[in-house]
Amino acid sequence: VAKNVGIVFLENMINFTTISILALLGGIVLKVNAAILIGGLVLLANLVIFILIPRLNLKMKESWETKLKNFSDVFRILIKNPRAFWLVIFYSFSIWFLMLFCFKIIFYSVGASIPLFFVATIQPIVLLFGLIPITLSGVGIRESLMAYLYYGLAPSSSIIATGLGYSFLAAILLPLLCLPFLFKILWKQPVKN
Numbered sequence: 001v002a003k004n005v006g007i008v009f010l011e012n013m014i015n016f017t018t019i020s021i022l023a024l025l026g027g028i029v030l031k032v033n034a035a036i037l038i039g040g041l042v043l044l045a046n047l048v049i050f051i052l053i054p055r056l057n058l059k060m061k062e063s064w065e066t067k068l069k070n071f072s073d074v075f076r077i078l079i080k081n082p083r084a085f086w087l088v089i090f091y092s093f094s095i096w097f098l099m100l101f102c103f104k105i106i107f108y109s110v111g112a113s114i115p116l117f118f119v120a121t122i123q124p125i126v127l128l129f130g131l132i133p134i135t136l137s138g139v140g141i142r143e144s145l146m147a148y149l150y151y152g153l154a155p156s157s158s159i160i161a162t163g164l165g166y167s168f169l170a171a172i173l174l175p176l177l178c179l180p181f182l183f184k185i186l187w188k189q190p191v192k193n
Contacts, residue, residue, distance in 0.1 A: 142163050
């Protein structure tokens with residue numbers, strides 16, 4: 001379990017690092033100080049955690065020490081294999097760029113033709129702020145920030161429709177589409193008495 005938790009933690013760290021780098025670059029291009037500050041802090045925090053976790057050597061109960069070692073093994077494995085590390089980084093950036101292209105398509109579907117450059121600089125800032133756990137799945141924060149940052153590039157109704165369309169896809173439709181797979185896995189599990 002600890003190794004799986006370590007993998008999930010590492011995956012989320014890499015996602016946060018990727019989106020914070022993109023938001024930091026977008027903040028620099030658009031001169032949005034909050035994006036520069038938050039993107040830089042998240043990036044710095046993730047780098048410190050990534051460097052410190054494999055070196056962590058705490059004296060504690062043996063069972064907890066084993067769990068911590070299992071948790072941090074994934075970090076050590078990735079650091080010792082630079083090719084795998086850079087492949088993971090490449091996949092992470094590719095997935096985020098695919099996500100940005102999806103926003104471009106959603107904008108286009110609601111009648112707004114925003115150049116991909118603006119989507120690639122603005123949307124990472126929006127996505128990073130949408131990850132702040134204030135509302136359910138960032139709904140509301142994302143749309144408000146999109147209305148502010150995309151102001152003048154498209155009608156407000158198109159901007160809000162794009163944000164709500166993404167929220168519907170990410171927070172409602174995709175989880176519902178994945179439920180059959182979850183149930184399939186759960187039905188295969190033996191029942192413990």
